[in-house]
Amino acid sequence: MNKLVFGLVLAIGGTTSVLCITAARHEDTIRPNTKVGPVDVGGMTPEEASRTLRIWWEGEKLNKLTLKMPNGKTKLPPMKPGELGLTLDDVASVKSLPLQSFLGDAKAVVTKSDFTPEQHAPIFKSTGESLDAVAKVVRQSVGPNRPASVHWVKGAVVRHPEVAGVALDTNALPARVAAAVMGDHTVEIPLTEGAKHIPDAELSKIKEVVSEFSTRFSARNRPRSSNIRLAASKIDGVVLMPGETFSFNSVVGRRTLRAGFKLAGVYKNGQHDTGIGGGICQVSTTLFNSALFANLAIQRRSNHSLPVPYVPLGRDATVDYGNLDLEFKNTYQSPIALSALYVPGRLTFRVLGTKQPGVSVKVIQTGHRSWAAGTERVFDSSLPSGRTRVVKPGSTGHSVTTYRCVYENGKLVRRERIGFSRYGGDPTIIAVGTGAAPIPSQKPATIAPPTTPAPGNDQAPTTPESEPIDAGFGMS
Numbered sequence: 001m002n003k004l005v006f007g008l009v010l011a012i013g014g015t016t017s018v019l020c021i022t023a024a025r026h027e028d029t030i031r032p033n034t035k036v037g038p039v040d041v042g043g044m045t046p047e048e049a050s051r052t053l054r055i056w057w058e059g060e061k062l063n064k065l066t067l068k069m070p071n072g073k074t075k076l077p078p079m080k081p082g083e084l085g086l087t088l089d090d091v092a093s094v095k096s097l098p099l100q101s102f103l104g105d106a107k108a109v110v111t112k113s114d115f116t117p118e119q120h121a122p123i124f125k126s127t128g129e130s131l132d133a134v135a136k137v138v139r140q141s142v143g144p145n146r147p148a149s150v151h152w153v154k155g156a157v158v159r160h161p162e163v164a165g166v167a168l169d170t171n172a173l174p175a176r177v178a179a180a181v182m183g184d185h186t187v188e189i190p191l192t193e194g195a196k197h198i199p200d201a202e203l204s205k206i207k208e209v210v211s212e213f214s215t216r217f218s219a220r221n222r223p224r225s226s227n228i229r230l231a232a233s234k235i236d237g238v239v240l241m242p243g244e245t246f247s248f249n250s251v252v253g254r255r256t257l258r259a260g261f262k263l264a265g266v267y268k269n270g271q272h273d274t275g276i277g278g279g280i281c282q283v284s285t286t287l288f289n290s291a292l293f294a295n296l297a298i299q300r301r302s303n304h305s306l307p308v309p310y311v312p313l314g315r316d317a318t319v320d321y322g323n324l325d326l327e328f329k330n331t332y333q334s335p336i337a338l339s340a341l342y343v344p345g346r347l348t349f350r351v352l353g354t355k356q357p358g359v360s361v362k363v364i365q366t367g368h369r370s371w372a373a374g375t376e377r378v379f380d381s382s383l384p385s386g387r388t389r390v391v392k393p394g395s396t397g398h399s400v401t402t403y404r405c406v407y408e409n410g411k412l413v414r415r416e417r418i419g420f421s422r423y424g425g426d427p428t429i430i431a432v433g434t435g436a437a438p439i440p441s442q443k444p445a446t447i448a449p450p451t452t453p454a455p456g457n458d459q460a461p462t463t464p465e466s467e468p469i470d471a472g473f474g475m476s
Contacts, residue, residue: 032115036093302324383432
């Protein structure tokens with residue numbers, strides 16, 4: 001009896017030892033009937049399951065997803081999940097799966113337990129790459145926002161608030177892409193309303209005329225008038241937030257025939273010439289003076305090579321795309337707007353905003369100098385030698401320094417040098433003849449008729465002498 005009991009103890013102990021050793025060597029596996037997405041990983045170790053999921057993803061990530069906008073009308077080019085910033089996180093996908101230990105498996109076999117099928121969604125993560133390309137496609141499809149604008153209409157400020165555009169919602173995109181990968185492979189692009197550059201509350205602070213300035217021109221010069229009108233229309237309504245800088249060339253753009261500008265008179269290298277966009281310097285000059293009187297900070301300004309007839313010396317502002325620009329900065333604590341009014345023969349610019357109480361501005365010119373531009377002689381073979389002719393009348397050169405004086409409640413608080421302007425003037429062009437002198441006309445000799453003696457007069461007839469012929473050539 002004792003031997004039997006002892007044998008049973010040894011047998012049980014040995015079996016237990018074997019089971020313990022086997023259990024120690026056994027790696028837990030995922031419970032049977034477990035799937036991650038379409039992949040069955042039941043009975044696999046976590047490492048095996050991760051490897052199997054990676055193999056599945058290598059094929060799945062090549063499938064392009066259909067992209068559609070919320071309106072259902074705009075078509076976007078299809079993209080792969082990786083292009084949309086998404087990839088599989090195989091480790092995280094496996095980590096949360098239910099595992100079955102060796103003893104649990106043994107118990108299940110002994111008790112013949114049934115394993116209920118379990119379905120788990122794969123877990124995705126960001127690729128870490130930029131979504132700028134996707135955002136650009138979305139922007140191009142929905143179009144830009146409509147900027148705010150402010151105009152002066154019939155004596156009143158008229159505001160048009162900004163219509164904010166929409167942008168890609170990068171926070172919501174990953175979930176949409178993941179759902180598309182596991183579903184019908186269609187992604188509805190998530191959008192979010194973009195922030196307004198000029199909030200409505202700030203726009204409402206533009207409520208009055210801060211300054212205005214007008215210049216006149218000949219409406220009969222239609223090409224020049226057309227250029228003035230076109231350039232002014234591009235500026236009309238522009239709003240500047242505090243600290244922002246206005247650039248004439250950036251707003252008006254390149255002056256080309258395609259853009260609608262015409263050939264008209266210009267100043268070029270100190271001479272009168274013709275060029276595309278002739279006349280827009282009157283637009284920049286008018287705007288410059290309005291900015292001066294609004295007490296805005298002038299950052300770039302150049303004078304013409306010759307004086308202009310529509311403003312005093314030192315008060316003009318020439319522009320040349322890619323070379324000379326007019327720039328000024330909004331130094332107010334609130335937004336300002338630029339309003340242009342074109343009528344045939346007159347252009348007016350107004351700076352709209354909120355006036356600074358008690359502040360006034362005067363613009364003065366000092367140190368005016370003038371000089372004759374001299375003469376230039378050119379030889380002309382079509383003129384007789386010694387003759388001269390004025391080909392082009394000259395003009396006087398000038399220089400002047402411009403200052404802006406700012407007053408608060410009538411007291412001068414700042415005297416600011418705006419710039420030194422020098423106008424070269426035009427020399428008088430005189431043509432000097434180098435051609436041959438003209439041949440003077442010759443008078444024919446006069447011959448008196450013969451004298452017939454009177455009857456009864458026996459005097460011999462006389463022959464009259466001929467008048468001498470002038471054979472010389474004189475200077476006329």
